[in-house]
Amino acid sequence: MDNYTMLTDFYEITMANGFFNEGYKDTTVYFDMFFRTVPDGGGFAIMAGVEQAIDYLRNLKFTKEDIDYLRSKNMFSDGFLDYIENFEFCCDVWAIPEGTPIFPGEPILTVKGPAIQAQFIETMLLLTVNFQTLIATKSNRIARAAQGRAVMEFGARRAQGAYGAIYGARAAFIGGCSGTSNVLTDREFGVGALGTMAHSWVQMFDTEYEAFCAYARNYPDDTTLLIDTYNVLKSGLPNAIKAFDEVLKPLGKRPKGVRIDSGDITYLSKKCRKALDEAGYHDCKIVASNSLDEYIIRDMLIQGAQIDLFGVGERLITSKSNPVMGGVYKLVALEKEDGIIEPKIKISENVAKITTPCFKQVYRLYDKDTDKAIADVITLHGETIDENKPYELFDPEHTWKRKLVKNYYARPLLKEIFKNGKSVYDSPSVGEIRAYCEEQLDTLWDELKRFENPHKYYVDLSQKLWDIKNKLLRQVSIDE
């Protein structure tokens, strides 16, 4: 893992230097990361990127080259440059574990620590969690559209840079893809890489049939043939069946599949299924690729496409229809010299942009009988929910909308990942995260899983937190 210490916005450094010079070096502050809207208008996002955020924080260190660079700007005090030369990360950090469904407005990551440090790490924390959460969320939409069929991530060549390709493939796996074409991501995370041939393989040989036979000879246990280089029905499909018959059959091997990468794939897949079945290859899978996403896959399946595996490229690895996850990182409290924690609120004419103050926790309430998630409740950190008593939910904007929840259990979502600057969290393997994600998705009602117009999940505030927030809002309003 690289040292990304200097991957930060310049203003993080001007502010850090300013905090240092103004005597705020050791002032303890609290920052929350949260997002305001779910990409693609979905009902939820999937948390991802925590392991890489941890790697980033563990590797925080300014090199001599960094210090020299900063000194050359003639903007920063010697005291500050000394401080960062001897920088030692000492914040506490909480995060919602990867693979958890998450909702707008709730803290998904919280940092407590000296102003100068908690501020500095904003850029890279946002970048890391925003990107992987975006791709895991998109991947899950696509996996849902495929209705149990396998989806492979094939997008490296159109990813937004190497990190996007590597960690996008990781996030895609967490969200529900079965594997990737990306060899490096497989080597690093063991997610399973797949891939057979490009059109160039077919073009390298004098005929398509020769190309297919050569491939089958080389990979008798893994023969998937790309059948659209010339013409799927007139050439690719009959040549593939002939190669299966003449190369694999004598070896006692069965073909793995055929891949279609262009044309009217729904129509072609039906023709291929019929021909393969008639030739005795019922077990030969049909793979589809070519600019697929959840909408196209849904339509293909509605029209009866005979596809067993979808290869999804650029529209997944960039979340093309919505390529930005708008997570933000906001100051929510600071400790005054007298030890009192002062809640902080950022107001806005746009009500949706008003932040929720205080050091907080998020509880998810589940129904005891169905294990379905009922609501998330944002509380003060340390506040507990007594599962033995009914819990009264209320809408934070329309407070007369109330609901008494009985027969439930509550689980805190934010887990401590750093304590005094030391990592205290063992990241699960991506396989474990993927399984956890699947399990957590089972707790969500189907109404939340629609691609368009999903139900809105309840994200409410505890009474105590609501009281503090509204007191602050009234104060600000009077100040104006």
Add this chain to the structure above:
Amino acid sequence: MDNYTMLTDFYEITMANGFFNEGYKDTTVYFDMFFRTVPDGGGFAIMAGVEQAIDYLRNLKFTKEDIDYLRSKNMFSDGFLDYIENFEFCCDVWAIPEGTPIFPGEPILTVKGPAIQAQFIETMLLLTVNFQTLIATKSNRIARAAQGRAVMEFGARRAQGAYGAIYGARAAFIGGCSGTSNVLTDREFGVGALGTMAHSWVQMFDTEYEAFCAYARNYPDDTTLLIDTYNVLKSGLPNAIKAFDEVLKPLGKRPKGVRIDSGDITYLSKKCRKALDEAGYHDCKIVASNSLDEYIIRDMLIQGAQIDLFGVGERLITSKSNPVMGGVYKLVALEKEDGIIEPKIKISENVAKITTPCFKQVYRLYDKDTDKAIADVITLHGETIDENKPYELFDPEHTWKRKLVKNYYARPLLKEIFKNGKSVYDSPSVGEIRAYCEEQLDTLWDELKRFENPHKYYVDLSQKLWDIKNKLLRQVSIDE
């Protein structure tokens, strides 16, 4: 620079192993990279990412860990694994220099070398050039919309991964941005990083006025104040002017600027300009940020916004309105055992997807009087254009559309960057690339620079190349 050797699609390795086993290890092949459509419907793209492609090729090397990983797949022959353990890159590579305006259908990068190598490097070459070209192209659109005003790249926190943030900022600079917020990109490439304060700076102090005074004390030569934390006109603007008067004026310093990050920025900027002018701060710049792109900036300026500098974030660093550059990498020729070079074509029912065969060069023809670019002509590699004779252009699809060009000069665009696997090209600095880009843009007619419905630039084939392509097309058609 990292070793990205294993950042490749799995099929590159299955094909490489297959080429090796089939005796194609030393067969010389030719691959072209090209793209089919300009992002956002623009008239041209801006080539970028060549320096990083060179870094990638220079660092190609399989580690022991890589070999062990591949061996564990039980798919690859020992001979092949030996070959890659002792892998030595030996291809020739040509590329169009960074900062050059490029057009659909023309080769922007060409690789000549052993099949096994030229195929293998496909994924990372595409990824590298696709991404940076995408961002340089977007940046240029945004810079054009700003009509000479400075544009800063501010998108790191919403970039698609760390590489996207670092190299996206590099590409944005090439395309016309004046700098970035990204400290690492400045340290690496010297593009100039800027940034002052977030809302959290203002919130850290008991009052906005105190926050502004503290900032001005710390950065008297660089005081740009963020004035929208509470209310721009009622609070931020008067507090900023007061801080300028009371902190900077006694020091004999002038303020740099004020920044507005929310609300109706066009309206607010006019009010700010008036108030700043009346307070004697005519030289205080107004900076705008908040989800800007070329369309919003164009509209703001049409309505008279008083903005001197635009900070552009997520919509630039992800090219949000069109986040995928669809560059492809196709086999165009191979040398047979008898030394004859066989042109290769990939046909398709979709005419736009038919490739242009042969090892090629691209010439740009400029008018001698105006220095404006007239057309690009794709020729056979080695074919020359005699500038002393008129040159007859013709539309490759509608060949009766012809134009005789006189009084022109022709420049080859593809430059050799690797020879026998060794880099033979000195990458210019990003400052030089940016200046070259600006100069090259001056050679394009304004009609090409429209955001919507630009003129279509001529990209034609030489007669020789056209003859070969059409002969191949007729053959394929007869074969069917």
